[in-house]
Amino acid sequence: MKRITEYKKLFQVEGAIELAEIKKTYRNLVKEWHPDKFQEGDEKAIEAETKSRQIIDGYHFLISIAPETIASNLDSYNTTLSTSGIADFKLKGQVLEVSFLDGTTYEYFGISKNLYTKLINSDKQFRFAKRNIFNSFVYRKSKKDNELV
Structure with missing residues (x-):
């Protein structure tokens, strides 16, 4: 449950998970935290690398437990x-x-x-x-x- 709460907080989801909203938020977060936006060796670049991995993991996780995904499977x-x-x-x-x-x-x-x-x-x-x-x-x-x- 901690993992669900953590990822919902990252994607600013309250209540039920909606695929369209998750995808929209995902795109915006990836644009904001893409490692190529920062210069190599910069402390922000290292943080962006970690954050982008967390965003990708969270996206795949939330999509997998979304009601639409569960209904389709x-x-x-x-x-x-x-x-x-x-x-x-x-x-x-x-x-x-x-x-x-x-x-x-x-x-x-x-x-x-x-x-x-x-x-x-x-x-x-x-x-x-x-x-x-x-x-x-x-x-x-x-x-x-x-x-x-």
Whole structure:
């Protein structure tokens, strides 16, 4: 959740994420912080390099959790949930990364250690996750999809 809040603040987003607004803000931020605008070796150039990376990461992240993106990928998400089981999962901070047997990986944000412990201790982990996690938390498809052979 910290990551979501940080990127929303960077892009000055309050409330729901709108793709058009994110794209507009992204273009303006890239123009403002593009490293080529500053002379090499200048302290501002180093700051601009770091800031531009942060802007690009934030843009890709916010686009991936935007309601429009989730809606356009809902069919494939539902197919994964209905036809595939969990291959592996791990918690990093409050981000639960779930790899499915079909090779897709999704990240779920805001998962507490208490909920994660309940998932681990559940005798039917997929059923528990389907009822308590998969449709209850902000998620995005991870770029780290694995192809299981």
